[in-house]
Amino acid sequence: MDRRRSRLEPGRHLVRLAGPVALTLVVGLASSAFSDSVQLQLHTALVTTAMVVGLYVFSGNSGIVSFGHISFVGVGAFAAGIMSMPAPQKATVFPELFGFIRDHDLGNVTSLALGALLGGLFALVVGTALVRLSGLAAGIATFAVLGITRNVLRNWASVGPGAKAIPSIPQTTGRTQATIALLVCIGVAYAYQASPWGRRLRASRDDAAAARGIGIGVYKERLIAFALSGSVAGFTGAVYVHLLGSVSVDQVYLELTFLTLAMLVVGGIDSLWGAVVGGVFVSLLNSLLFEGEKGLSIVGIDVTLPASSSNIVIALVMGIVILVRPRGLTGGRELRLPGTRRQSARRAPVTPEG
């Protein structure tokens, strides 16, 4: 890394943050102009994009794709959900819960903090073992973590609802909270990637051997990113249940894993701008398809798409992006002002990591 890159002047930080922040604000503010159902979709878009940012903090900076991040979203969602459910009702619906869970409930902000805390702790524990792995082994091991999380959440009635859904969660995530949540995640992700820790991890992503050679402790840097990423994911899970109002295990499993991964890949896994663009773009595509299934009038032409086609389209878009534009729509770069292209911004195409 040359010195010029490592000491970005404040102006460039602002430019790089401007894109993600502006996009968030546009989606957040625009939602007030639409019907309730479209508003809900836009708020879901904000929260889902925040999950993608959480995934990006680890996968984008380390170059290791995690298939297990929805585990941390799930833990955050279930922790916030079960602790937000009113205690008297909890005692009758889920009598098997541990006493400290059953007899207490938390306010909105506290429950979000709890999600972030537990997501981060869980990721720290898991990461201690897993961040030694990379490439295929890491992909499969993180997938296994997702399987374990689901299995435990679904069957351990002392900590959660088991196979049932958690009902009666206060729906505090509206326009304001969804927008703020995404902005917070963007801020955390950017602060991390601009920090010495983030820069060291990105160096190890680009060339693991060289990074080790200049004394970077790859394991430690990965673990920091993994725990931070899990914490962001847990936070977004908590925000998510306050949007949904109820949650069951299958809502935080394979489909959400696929959706968030598709968003990150479509936008471009190497940059925060890519994570946000991918999240918003795929969400809007999803909403458009969803509306299209109900019948939609586009420039005077009535289009009715066959039902439940949105997953098919998203999977196709994801596959095509991998084939045609493997670095994603943004090309894996942060947003820049026109005319400020620097040669050093380009990397060689993704190389298999050690």
Place this chain on the structure above:
Amino acid sequence: MKYVQYLIDAVALGSLYALVALGIGLIFGVMRIVNLAHGELLMAGGYTLYETDGWPAIVRVLTALAVVIVVALLMERLALRPLRHASPTTTLVMTFAVSFLLRSIAQKRWSAQGKSMNLFTDLNRAFTIGELRIKYLTIAAVVVGAVLLGAVTVFLDRTDLGLQMRAAASDVRIAQALGVRTNHVVVGAFVIAGILATAALVLFAPQRPVVTPDFGLQIAILALVGVVVGGMDKPSSATLGGFFIGFANSMVFSLLPKGQRVFLDSALYGLVIVVLLVRPSGLFQRENVTSRL
């Protein structure tokens, strides 16, 4: 005697998972790709059986075989061949997308409701030897499993294409330098994987007669666990791993009451993680692990 019965059932299930695992292991051996969409081959065959209900059984099986091979070849040609020089992570993400695409299509076409495959249901009948109750299906599973595993071994050892596959699996660059045509080898591997998947499907169909979009995923995830635990590098170790996982799963189901086996999945996934951590060099990190076709 009860335990002998359990053993027999476990061997039968182990043979089925061995077939699926060999398919996954063969693709990994030749291409260094973990194909997360392998289960969707079984799913495609399952829906073919549903759609052809009423035809003669042999025709249905052959139709399913044809559909599965076509899907396997399309997968290779459209999604994986263009990615031959991409990183293993990229191809893993791609096969995840393919898996999701195929399941979404199935969900749309046939809904999430299960559809009956209605194939060879007579195989569920059993005969008894003393206290032992042996299903015809058990015998079919063991025989078909043994024959196919033997046939693949002979193929890999004795035929030109098989030898080329083994050469490509051990060092693709040298194999290419010696004139191995990579596309032939890869297509051959996918055809064999398709045949093995269909065979497993036909043997699963009598005991799990309902096909859903997740039908193949559930089987393939477990087989993949076996492949990782056994060792992906060699088809033989992948097969053994698959057999072990099917066998162990069946034994645990027979021996433990329901309340105690709900965390079985966690134990299996935990095993995967431990193996990946403790024996990574034996599984993924061969010297030339990234050189694929």
